[in-house]
Amino acid sequence: MSVSYAKQVAAEKALGLLRDRLANATRIGVGTGSTVAKIVELIMDDPGLARAMRTARVYASSLATLLMLRRYGVEAYSYTPRGGLDVYFDGADEVAIGDGECMLVKGRGAAMVREKILAYNSRYTVIVVDESKVSSSLGEKGKPVPVEVLEYALEALLDELNALGVRAEVRSGCGCRDGPALTDNSGIVVDTWPWGVVEPSQYEALLDRLPGVVGHGLFIGYADAVVVGRGEGGAAVYSCRRTRRNPAL
Numbered sequence: 001m002s003v004s005y006a007k008q009v010a011a012e013k014a015l016g017l018l019r020d021r022l023a024n025a026t027r028i029g030v031g032t033g034s035t036v037a038k039i040v041e042l043i044m045d046d047p048g049l050a051r052a053m054r055t056a057r058v059y060a061s062s063l064a065t066l067l068m069l070r071r072y073g074v075e076a077y078s079y080t081p082r083g084g085l086d087v088y089f090d091g092a093d094e095v096a097i098g099d100g101e102c103m104l105v106k107g108r109g110a111a112m113v114r115e116k117i118l119a120y121n122s123r124y125t126v127i128v129v130d131e132s133k134v135s136s137s138l139g140e141k142g143k144p145v146p147v148e149v150l151e152y153a154l155e156a157l158l159d160e161l162n163a164l165g166v167r168a169e170v171r172s173g174c175g176c177r178d179g180p181a182l183t184d185n186s187g188i189v190v191d192t193w194p195w196g197v198v199e200p201s202q203y204e205a206l207l208d209r210l211p212g213v214v215g216h217g218l219f220i221g222y223a224d225a226v227v228v229g230r231g232e233g234g235a236a237v238y239s240c241r242r243t244r245r246n247p248a249l
Contacts, residue, residue, distance in 0.1 A: 002231065006130035010229025011038040014089060014128040017237060018225060021124060023052050023089045029118040030069060030076070032062040032111040035128050039089060044072045048099035060158050061118050062111035063133025063184050078184075080121050082248045090115055090120035092129050092219070095226055096138045102127070102226050107110045107146030110171075117213055119222040121246045138167030138193030138218075145203070146171070146217040148187035152154045153212020157190065160210070161183060165247065166203075167193040188215045218220075220244070 022028065022043065030036060043049045053074050060066035060076045069076035094105040104127060106112045135141055147168075149157050154170070159190045161168040171181040171201040181189040194203040200218060208215045221243030229235045 001137050003130050003132050005080055006132070006229040006231045007035050007038055008229070009233060009235050010128050010130050011042055011068065012033060012221050013229065013235035013237065014039055014126060014227045015042050015049075018087060018089060018126060022049055025056050025086035027059065027081060027083070027085045028053065028056050029059045029085040029088030029090075029122055030061065031088070031115050031118070031175065032065050032109045033091040035091035035130070036065065038209065039128060057081065057105060059118060059166065061090065061115045062109065064109070067110075074170050074220075080117050083194065085118060085122040087124045087126070088118050089128060091128045092127050092133060092226075093217070094135055094138060094141055095127065095133050095228070096135050096140075097131050097226060097238050097240075098136075100239065100241040101221070102223045102238065104219035105138060105143055105145055105222065106219055106241055107189075108143075110146065110181055110189050111146075112217040113183065113185060113187070114146050115224065117218065117221060120244055123245075123249055125223050125227065125242070126225050126227060127223045128229075130229045131231060134228055136158070138200050139193075140154065140189050142193070142195070144191035147190045147192055147207060148183050148214040148216065149190050149213060151188055151211045153210075154190070154227070155187055157210060157212055158171050160191060161190075164206075165197045182185035183214075185214060
C-alpha cells in the first residue's frame, strides 16, 4: 500500500480521536503539512465538524495553513491567543515512541517555531503520521533537525555547531526562490544533523541556550498522543507522557 493510503488511514483515525474535542472546542490549533491538510479535508467534509470549525476561533501555524483554512471558509488567525487552545493537531517528519515518551522531529515545512508555540499552549496535542515516519530512535532516517536562526547570529552558529561535530547547512534550493529558506518569522532555516554526535535531549538543551536561535524542530514532551497510519490498513494510537505545556492553562 502507498504512503498516501497510510496518511488517509491516519487522518481518519485521528478524526475519530478528535471528533468530540473538535465539536466542543472554542479554540482550535492547526499545524502544517500534507497529513494536516488531509485531516482538514475530512473535517470540512463532515457538516457538523465543518460548522464547528467555522464557529470556533482557529489558529494556524503557518501562512500556508492559514490560506488553506480560509479557502474552506474558516476565519483563521496567525497568533497564539491568551488562554491557550482546546486542541491542536499536527504532523511530524520523524517520530520515536518508547516507554510513554514521544520524541519528534518537525520543520520540513519551516513552521517548527510556531508549531511548537501552539503545541505548548494547547490543552491536548495530537501528532498524526504515516508509518514511514516512525523510527526506533530519532535520527534513524537521517532527517535533519531544522533550526531557525537570526541572520545576525548565522555564521557564528554554523561555526559552533561544526566545531562540535554537528553537520549544519543553511537550507537552500527550495524551488520557489533563490537564496536561503526563510520562515514565516523571517528567520533563516539551518538544517542540522546531530545524530551520533549529541543525544536528542542534550542537543535540545544546547539549541535552547544558544544566542540567536529562535527555535528548532526537536519536540520532546509536547504531544499527548501520536496516531500512526499503516499501509496494510488500520492505525494505532499511542499515548504520550506530556511534559511541556503552558502551566497557566
